[in-house]
Amino acid sequence: MKLTFGDDVEAFRQEFLAWLADNRPTAEEMAADPAVSSAHVPEWASRWTRRLFDAGWLVPGWPPERGGRNAGPVEVLVYLEALSRAGVPRTTNPQGLGIVAPSILDYGTDAQIKDYALAVLHGEKAACLGMSEPGAGSDLASLSTRAVLDGDQFVINGQKVWTSGANYADFCFLFCRTDPDAPKHKGISVILVDMNTPGITVRPLAEIVKPEHPDLNEVFFSDVVVPRENLVGKMNDGWAMANGSLAHERGMVWLNFVMHMEQDVASLLAQAPAALARMEAPERAVVADGLVESIIDATAARCLGYRGFAKLVRGGSAPEQALMKAFCSEAQRRITLRSAEMSADHTVDIGVTPASDPTWIERYFTSYGGTISAGSSEIQRNIIAEKVLGLPR
Amino acid sequence: MDLELSEEESELRDNVRAVLAGVCPPAVVRAVYEGKGDAAPVWARMVELYWPALAIAEDHGGLGLGFVEVALVAEELGRAVVPSPFLATVTQFAPVVRELDAANGLLDRVAAGEVTGTVALAERGSWELSAVTATAEESAEGWVLQGTKSAVLDGAEADEVLVVARGAEGLGVFVVPRPALAITPRTVVDPTSPLADVVLDGVVVPPDRVLAAPGTTGVAEALERAGQEATVALAAATVGACRVIFEQTVEYAKVREQYGRPIGSFQALKHRMADMYLAVERAQSLCYFAALTIAEDDPRRAEAASMAKAAAGECQRLVVQDGLQLHGGIGMTWEHDLHFLLKRAIAGDALYGNAVHHRSRLAQMLGLVA
Ligand SMILES: Cc1cc2nc3c(=O)[nH]c(=O)nc-3n(C[C@H](O)[C@H](O)[C@H](O)COP(=O)(O)OP(=O)(O)OC[C@H]3O[C@@H](n4cnc5c(N)ncnc54)[C@H](O)[C@@H]3O)c2cc1C
Numbered sequence: 001m002k003l004t005f006g007d008d009v010e011a012f013r014q015e016f017l018a019w020l021a022d023n024r025p026t027a028e029e030m031a032a033d034p035a036v037s038s039a040h041v042p043e044w045a046s047r048w049t050r051r052l053f054d055a056g057w058l059v060p061g062w063p064p065e066r067g068g069r070n071a072g073p074v075e076v077l078v079y080l081e082a083l084s085r086a087g088v089p090r091t092t093n094p095q096g097l098g099i100v101a102p103s104i105l106d107y108g109t110d111a112q113i114k115d116y117a118l119a120v121l122h123g124e125k126a127a128c129l130g131m132s133e134p135g136a137g138s139d140l141a142s143l144s145t146r147a148v149l150d151g152d153q154f155v156i157n158g159q160k161v162w163t164s165g166a167n168y169a170d171f172c173f174l175f176c177r178t179d180p181d182a183p184k185h186k187g188i189s190v191i192l193v194d195m196n197t198p199g200i201t202v203r204p205l206a207e208i209v210k211p212e213h214p215d216l217n218e219v220f221f222s223d224v225v226v227p228r229e230n231l232v233g234k235m236n237d238g239w240a241m242a243n244g245s246l247a248h249e250r251g252m253v254w255l256n257f258v259m260h261m262e263q264d265v266a267s268l269l270a271q272a273p274a275a276l277a278r279m280e281a282p283e284r285a286v287v288a289d290g291l292v293e294s295i296i297d298a299t300a301a302r303c304l305g306y307r308g309f310a311k312l313v314r315g316g317s318a319p320e321q322a323l324m325k326a327f328c329s330e331a332q333r334r335i336t337l338r339s340a341e342m343s344a345d346h347t348v349d350i351g352v353t354p355a356s357d358p359t360w361i362e363r364y365f366t367s368y369g370g371t372i373s374a375g376s377s378e379i380q381r382n383i384i385a386e387k388v389l390g391l392p393r
Numbered sequence: 394m395d396l397e398l399s400e401e402e403s404e405l406r407d408n409v410r411a412v413l414a415g416v417c418p419p420a421v422v423r424a425v426y427e428g429k430g431d432a433a434p435v436w437a438r439m440v441e442l443y444w445p446a447l448a449i450a451e452d453h454g455g456l457g458l459g460f461v462e463v464a465l466v467a468e469e470l471g472r473a474v475v476p477s478p479f480l481a482t483v484t485q486f487a488p489v490v491r492e493l494d495a496a497n498g499l500l501d502r503v504a505a506g507e508v509t510g511t512v513a514l515a516e517r518g519s520w521e522l523s524a525v526t527a528t529a530e531e532s533a534e535g536w537v538l539q540g541t542k543s544a545v546l547d548g549a550e551a552d553e554v555l556v557v558a559r560g561a562e563g564l565g566v567f568v569v570p571r572p573a574l575a576i577t578p579r580t581v582v583d584p585t586s587p588l589a590d591v592v593l594d595g596v597v598v599p600p601d602r603v604l605a606a607p608g609t610t611g612v613a614e615a616l617e618r619a620g621q622e623a624t625v626a627l628a629a630a631t632v633g634a635c636r637v638i639f640e641q642t643v644e645y646a647k648v649r650e651q652y653g654r655p656i657g658s659f660q661a662l663k664h665r666m667a668d669m670y671l672a673v674e675r676a677q678s679l680c681y682f683a684a685l686t687i688a689e690d691d692p693r694r695a696e697a698a699s700m701a702k703a704a705a706g707e708c709q710r711l712v713v714q715d716g717l718q719l720h721g722g723i724g725m726t727w728e729h730d731l732h733f734l735l736k737r738a739i740a741g742d743a744l745y746g747n748a749v750h751h752r753s754r755l756a757q758m759l760g761l762v763a
Contacts, residue, residue, distance in 0.1 A: 001395055001396055001398060001402060001461055001684075001685055002394070002395050002685065002689070003394050003686070003689050003691055005395070269759065272761055273761075276761060276762075285756075285762060288756040288762045289752055289753070291756070291759070291761055292703075292752045292755045292759070292761070293752070295755070295759070296679070296752075296755070299682070299700055300675045300678055303396055303678035303679055304674060304675060304678045306394050306395070306396040307396040307397055307674075307678050307681065310395050310396050310397030311397050323667075323670065323671055323674065326667070326671070327671050327675070381663065381664040381667040382660070384667040384670060385657075385663035385664070385666055388670070389643050389670060390647070391643065391647060391657040391658065391663050392647065392654070392655050392657055393658060
């Protein structure tokens with residue numbers, strides 16, 4: 001064990017930082033045209049994505065033939081940290097980059113790789129992920145959107161929901177039922193669907209905090225016709241892909257949480273002296289203790305993440321992502337509540353912070369995205385219990 | 394930052410675990426609990442294997458390793474509920490000697506396994522230096538100590554007791570042979586962590602046994618630094634005990650059947666075990682981090698030590714509660730070995746400041762409270 005990284009990792013960091021300084025989008029550029037949804041790729045982001053990709057920095061952990069530089073996990077971590085500290089987003093289409101493109105690279109045909117995966121990696125197209133349905137949330141395999149093969153075409157009918165960025169996406173990585181008679185995990189396929197195919201209706205769902213910038217959508221499919229060659233991988237083999245593709249990048253999700261937690265904690269600490277000074281001693285002690293808990297949580301999250309990482313680097317089994325996801329997302333949620341504790345009389349106000357700075361209530365509600373999406377905290381606990389601890393089903 | 398054990402570190406841990414399994418099985422712990430047993434062979438074996446010498450510098454006859462190795466041993470001692478002078482001697486006594494006056498020969502004797510030691514610091518249940526009211530006054534024969542020390546680990550067994558007392562010019566540290574002190578062993582929840590109260594009723598310490606006279610510069614800082622080692626070692630030992638409670642609970646839940654199925658298949662219990670797991674991993678990660686900050690003398694060491702101790706204490710509460718609850722009635726019996734671990738975990742939280750105390754220390758360090 002040691003507190004520092006090796007020289008080679010530091011050299012890697014310096015190399016990236018130097019490149020970043022010369023190539024990054026400016027803060028003004030980003031602020032002038034912000035990404036408003038998870039598949040919205042503003043013009044600067046499109047150029048930035050392409051620049052990253054061409055230099056081998058978009059996906060440094062991948063092999064060079066996929067646009068990477070075979071960087072090891074620790075290097076990838078250092079790279080993501082550097083981007084986050086610099087305030088530059090790696091992508092404005094996280095599902096496209098993190099899940100859709102790698103899945104197509106793993107399972108897709110050459111044409112699909114060129115037209116969809118590379119298009120995402122070049123910042124030319126944005127993808128959305130069509131998994132959840134009104135009747136299939138946590139129990140994803142019970143999805144019922146049907147795709148019927150009719151000659152050379154699929155005809156798709158059904159509905160998706162919570163589809164992040166569907167209102168901006170160019171195409172959807174759609175999970176459909178292609179064999180209604182097979183056991184539920186066995187009859188699912190993945191199909192690439194261009195979002196302007198006739199028969200698709202996207203209805204943005206105004207959200208609890210940002211009704212003016214909806215990210216979640218309902219997507220309706222009514223006799224949507226898609227060429228057979230848009231099937232990704234083998235027919236009825238979509239479930240394997242759901243598992244495989246969701247594992248892509250999950251390894252790094254914790255780092256995002258940790259960086260957010262650390263930023264939130266830093267901002268809480270900055271506000272704390274003034275807020276605490278207004279309180280009577282007994283109240284001050286309780287609020288201070290809440291802050292302390294959050295600082296310990298943020299430190300623990302980083303340490304846990306690094307530990308999982310170190311295991312991975314040593315060739316051990318994949319670190320326990322379910323643990324990191326449940327812990328980080330819940331700790332993040334607790335942290336957002338601390339600002340409410342610090343300004344009890346402002347808790348009912350909205351907009352007491354500068355417009356650029358989300359209010360505590362915005363951050364609080366948004367934090368539920370972490371504990372609900374991509375497998376809720378309860379589902380993560382089931383996974384820990386069954387897959388990590390080996391408890392019976 | 395690399396927070397997993399290196400090959401050498403895991404080898405050490407595995408060796409320590411294997412040795413302890415051989416020399417200190419639950420039967421030995423039970424014998425100590427029931428006042429029938431003698432744990433002397435356990436310590437004798439540790440001395441044979443140079444464990445007391447691990448982190449002592451080579452010029453004092455030590456192995457010259459660092460605090461990470463000590464923390465790994467401490468964790469294993471917690472896992473096996475080992476009764477031994479290791480924590481008091483190696484993580485409390487030796488660090489104070491090293492920080493203040495490594496040249497007086499005591500370290501060499503610890504490394505050789507010739508003496509055991511402890512630190513009499515706490516008063517009225519507080520390990521804070523500011524709580525020290527015991528006095529040291531210079532006289533013709535030496536320093537005269539007056540006061541009462543509480544909760545001295547191995548206070549009734551250690552060969553040498555380091556006493557922290559306050560003189561007119563500040564804190565001083567004195568090496569007192571145990572027979573010179575009025576010692577009252579306490580009846581404690583965990584007999585493998587024996588505590589004693591020590592009364593200093595005009596004990597005279599000759600000049601050659603003054604480790605640091607009141608007024609010596611850096612005494613408080615040295616005691617703080619040494620205290621961080623004691624704190625993190627106790628945190629590690631507590632995590633060790635907690636991890637076994639957690640592991641045993643999971644194993645029990647897999648085999649114990651009710652309503653025709655293993656109780657571990659009930660989701661309400663699964664989620665509680667997932668939370669126990671998180672608590673253990675969280676505390677363990679912070680312990681590793683804190684151990685590293687001490688080993689590398691990183692400026693974050695004070696904060697990291699308090700975080701580790703707070704997390705270990707919080708972990709203890711959850712794991713003791715759910716570990717006992719999930720065992721059902723069997724967990725409440727003296728015959729079942731679980732209670733050794735539960736009590737060790739509780740004692741580990743209480744010593745050198747519990748979770749509440751270390752959270753309040755953190756609040757102070759961060760300037761949140763005065
Ligand atoms: C911000 C956000 C973005 C999202 N983006 C996308 C996207 O881009 N594409 C997409 O396909 N989906 C997306 N989702 C959907 C997300 O994957 C689902 O919301 C999630 O899987 C939970 O499903 P659900 O909402 O139907 O809740 P349900 O599954 O109905 O769960 C309701 C409650 O029951 C609990 N529960 C359910 N089953 C169990 C069980 N077995 N054991 C214990 N508790 C259980 C849950 O934990 C939850 O508390 C997004 C969701 C959010 C919040």
